Amino acid sequence: MSLTPAQSAALKAAILAETDPAFVAARTNGQTPLMTAWFNADKVPNVKAWRKDVPPQDSDEATPWVNFDNITQAGKRDSYLHAFMRYPRDYNKSAVRKWITDVWGNAAVGSDAATILTGAGLRNITRAEAIPALGGSTSVSTNSVSALKLDWVGPMTDQYIGAALES
Secondary structure, eight states: OOOOHHHHHHHHHHHHHOOOHHHHHHHHTTOHHHHHHHHHSBOSSOOEEEOSOBOHHHHHHHSOGGGGGGOOOHHHHHHHHHTGGGSOBOTTSHHHHHHHHHHHOOOOTTSHHHHHHHHHSEEEOBTTTTSTTTTOOOEEEETTEEEEOOSSOOOOOHHHHHHHHHO
16 A cells, blocks of 8 residues: 555655654665654654554453453443454444443543553554654544544555655
């Protein structure tokens, strides 16, 4: 999959505007692999994004099972065990996050739902994904948990950088 012309132009602008000394040296010397690695590193300070392909194991590990018995409605418990935990989930989708809050309650700070959403549903974005015209800048919240809803998800590649610089 390639970048759109607008995304490629945004990447080129970001490449040319970057002032980090290591990146500038790589750009000056035409070291595309070093620029690619730089763009694929986490943005600092960290910015969170909703994960799009969360394996059931990640949701399982983030679930506060010690509190599972506190879910009083059997249908909600069953839906979480037999349907939600069966397949990978796209936490980028509001319906998936709503499913969690429907079963576990509102995602207030420190709540069971917030624990699941932050533990399984979030990840750090890369420097490439931080370019607004690439990754996006739309923040989406589910109660107390907020993260970016990315338009483009990395990784950055040598081919993307080469094409952007040639345009």
